[in-house]
Amino acid sequence: MKVLVIGGGGREHTLVWKVAQSPKVKKIYCAPGNAGIAEYAECISIKADDIEQLASFSHHKNIDLAIVGPEIPLTLGIVDEFESKGLRICGPDKSASVIEGSKIFSKDLLKKYNIPTAPYATFNSPDEAMSYLKEKGTPAVIKADGLAAGKGVIPAQSMDKAEEAIDNILTKKIFGAAGDRIIIEEFLTGEEASFIVFTDGNTIIPMPTSQDHKPIHDNDQGPNTGGMGAYSPAPVITEKLQQKIMDEIMYPIIRGMAAEGRKYRGILYAGLMINQGKVNVLEFNARFGDPETQPILMRMKTDLIPVLEAIVDERLDQVSIQWDEKPAICVVMASKGYPGNYQKGIEITGLDKVQSMHNVQVFHAGTALKDNHVVTSGGRVLGVTALGNNIEEAINLAYQATSQIQWEGAYYRKDIGKKALKISKY
Numbered sequence: 369m370k371v372l373v374i375g376g377g378g379r380e381h382t383l384v385w386k387v388a389q390s391p392k393v394k395k396i397y398c399a400p401g402n403a404g405i406a407e408y409a410e411c412i413s414i415k416a417d418d419i420e421q422l423a424s425f426s427h428h429k430n431i432d433l434a435i436v437g438p439e440i441p442l443t444l445g446i447v448d449e450f451e452s453k454g455l456r457i458c459g460p461d462k463s464a465s466v467i468e469g470s471k472i473f474s475k476d477l478l479k480k481y482n483i484p485t486a487p488y489a490t491f492n493s494p495d496e497a498m499s500y501l502k503e504k505g506t507p508a509v510i511k512a513d514g515l516a517a518g519k520g521v522i523p524a525q526s527m528d529k530a531e532e533a534i535d536n537i538l539t540k541k542i543f544g545a546a547g548d549r550i551i552i553e554e555f556l557t558g559e560e561a562s563f564i565v566f567t568d569g570n571t572i573i574p575m576p577t578s579q580d581h582k583p584i585h586d587n588d589q590g591p592n593t594g595g596m597g598a599y600s601p602a603p604v605i606t607e608k609l610q611q612k613i614m615d616e617i618m619y620p621i622i623r624g625m626a627a628e629g630r631k632y633r634g635i636l637y638a639g640l641m642i643n644q645g646k647v648n649v650l651e652f653n654a655r656f657g658d659p660e661t662q663p664i665l666m667r668m669k670t671d672l673i674p675v676l677e678a679i680v681d682e683r684l685d686q687v688s689i690q691w692d693e694k695p696a697i698c699v700v701m702a703s704k705g706y707p708g709n710y711q712k713g714i715e716i717t718g719l720d721k722v723q724s725m726h727n728v729q730v731f732h733a734g735t736a737l738k739d740n741h742v743v744t745s746g747g748r749v750l751g752v753t754a755l756g757n758n759i760e761e762a763i764n765l766a767y768q769a770t771s772q773i774q775w776e777g778a779y780y781r782k783d784i785g786k787k788a789l790k791i792s793k794y
């Protein structure tokens with residue numbers, strides 16, 4: 369088979385690494401890819417959101433299966449574009465990807481199907497939003513409706529911060545049309561976890577649970593990022609809670625999407641808030657999480673390709689997936705200054721020292737090749753991922769590997785996975 373992976377971050381490196389292990393796969397292309405991906409795949413300089421070029425490339429190369437990493441091509445309708453040309457692609461179509469593309473759509477859907485989520489109201493008028501905010505008070509969470517590169521959610525502890533967020537999104541339009549409408553919702557507390565499933569619109573197969581670490585600094589301090597690390601499994605989701613999430617969230621939403629005429633086939637990610645056995649949905653994503661994919665796919669024993677093909681063919685009921693019992697963690701190494709401005713093009717050393725380490729994989733996110741050297745080219749640069757006999761061992765191994773890799777200004781959190789050690793029950 370010839371496979372095309374779309375995207376060029378840590379999630380896509382992990383997908384390419386996993387796909388490369390499939391005996392069914394003879395050739396992998398990745399658009400646009402990165403320095404790590406180039407080890408397994410031919411990187412093509414087509415942007416992930418150039419859906420027409422990607423479809424014509426796939427047609428020309430007779431690609432047997434395309435796998436989409438990021439959300440933007442999905443919401444632009446890459447699946448519809450490929451399918452209209454008779455090409456096979458794994459992911460939700462445009463009408464189903466709206467579950468991530470519009471937060472208002474997804475909140476209204478949750479409400480319609482009685483799935484627990486924070487109480488909310490939606491606005492396009494700044495004045496109405498302000499008066500609702502005054503009535504409800506803070507803390508509150510202000511969310512832009514559309515995609516805003518992970519920056520569109522502002523948890524506000526004070527009235528000033530909430531008013532500023534409303535003003536920035538609805539009046540100053542800092543997110544453009546993605547901020548034409550907003551949600552103001554109740555601030556929830558508890559433990560967050562990611563629950564990601566494979567689904568063909570009928571059958572649902574959950575992946576192991578995981579937990580991301582969004583804020584830039586240790587102990588969840590500082591501004592949110594794309595994710596500074598993740599571990600799997602997330603002990604906050606007990607077996608009993610997992611069943612409840614399947615019964616009360618995943619099945620109703622997949623059935624609900626079908627009932628809305630938006631049959632969902634692909635990867636569905638639910639961001640959850642868990643507090644004393646109560647689970648609320650924070651958001652849905654229409655794709656694998658980044659960096660959750662890194663530890664999750666490290667634990668996947670089964671070939672990924674037949675699973676993705678079964679999604680496309682709607683025969684996921686015939687598939688079974690084996691997972692490694694061992695936990696895994698991923699420590700994200702980032703450029704100094706991220707999530708703000710940062711320098712690019714700095715040489716990375718020590719990658720060779722880590723290559724021979726057993727149960728360790730370094731997934732590249734923002735890297736590029738310059739004169740045969742791997743250099744930084746993004747905010748999140750590497751995801752150092754390790755498997756261990758227990759979470760403590762996985763943490764130690766990942767940090768041991770991380771300490772071998774250096775560049776000027778490399779930054780990483782020192783507490784990834786610590787929460788998993790603390791959690792007994794919620």
Ligand code: AMP
Nearest residue numbers: 486509521523553554555556639650651
């Ligand atoms: P979302 O993209 O909606 O998941 O939001 C990004 C992050 O904002 C989440 O991972 C949470 O940390 C936080 N967040 C979103 N909604 C809420 C809420 N209702 N209460 C507290 N935190 C929230």
